[in-house]
Amino acid sequence: MTEHNSPTTLTQSIRRSAIGLAIFACFTAGLISVTHYFTQDTILANQRAYEARQLLSLLPDGYAAETLLNSARTLDQINATDLSLLHVAGDEHYFRAINDQGQVDAILLPLVAPEGYSEAIRLIVGISPSGAILGARVTRHRETPGLGDQVELQKSNWILQFNGRSLANPLPTDWQVKKDGGQFDQLTGATITPRAIVTALSHGLEFFAVNRTRLLADAVTETEQ
Ligand SMILES: Cc1cc2nc3c(=O)[nH]c(=O)nc-3n(C[C@H](O)[C@H](O)[C@H](O)COP(=O)(O)O)c2cc1C
Numbered sequence: 001m002t003e004h005n006s007p008t009t010l011t012q013s014i015r016r017s018a019i020g021l022a023i024f025a026c027f028t029a030g031l032i033s034v035t036h037y038f039t040q041d042t043i044l045a046n047q048r049a050y051e052a053r054q055l056l057s058l059l060p061d062g063y064a065a066e067t068l069l070n071s072a073r074t075l076d077q078i079n080a081t082d083l084s085l086l087h088v089a090g091d092e093h094y095f096r097a098i099n100d101q102g103q104v105d106a107i108l109l110p111l112v113a114p115e116g117y118s119e120a121i122r123l124i125v126g127i128s129p130s131g132a133i134l135g136a137r138v139t140r141h142r143e144t145p146g147l148g149d150q151v152e153l154q155k156s157n158w159i160l161q162f163n164g165r166s167l168a169n170p171l172p173t174d175w176q177v178k179k180d181g182g183q184f185d186q187l188t189g190a191t192i193t194p195r196a197i198v199t200a201l202s203h204g205l206e207f208f209a210v211n212r213t214r215l216l217a218d219a220v221t222e223t224e225q
Pocket of ligand 1: 147
């Protein structure tokens with residue numbers, strides 16, 4: 001038997017490989033930590049900028065991104081009731097568009113449509129003090145490309161049909177897709193996704209109606225301080 005094949009040499013070889021691997025793993029972990037440390041502020045800033053762009057797209061021109069982001073409050077903070085209508089947790093943020101006169105021009109609410117085709121769909125909706133939708137956007141979904149994904153504004157204008165709609169226009173019973181006897185367009189070959197979103201938006205409006213005073217009065221009080 002040659003020395004190369006002796007058990008001692010094999011053990012040494014394994015030990016050397018293990019040490020080498022351990023050093024490499026430590027080095028890699030260290031590199032990742034250092035990279036994370038130096039990029040976390042940029043990542044956070046990018047996330048905030050992305051969120052601000054989405055929120056601003058629901059509002060008329062003239063609102064400052066930073067002011068809007070700083071208006072964030074959790075739904076718990078105002079003791080919102082009937083949170084189950086939104087299907088979001090109480091520690092989720094909503095935003096307020098406050099104009100130069102200190103008046104609230106819009107409330108931007110997060111909401112979830114639990115009955116998406118693939119899974120729950122996340123949205124934000126901008127609502128005026130009178131309870132009309134200023135705009136709605138799908139912010140996260142896993143609907144099928146070419147079918148359910150047409151609810152994204154980047155893919156089609158479908159989501160724009162909700163602009164200006166409220167619980168008085170149409171009446172709550174008509175907050176359904178046309179296929180179910182309501183007033184809203186479904187998508188060709190895809191009714192499940194639109195159905196889920198129509199329901200979620202009508203529930204968002206109901207939530208706003210129930211909590212209107214808290215959502216609006218809270219901001220007015222704050223600007224008077
Ligand atoms: C592979 C596959 C993916 C589909 N993806 C979606 C989708 O993302 N959203 C959707 O509404 N329907 C989707 N559909 C179609 C639905 O199964 C359903 O036929 C359609 O929404 C009409 O629903 P309705 O019969 O309730 O009106 C998909 C169907 C298949 C076969």
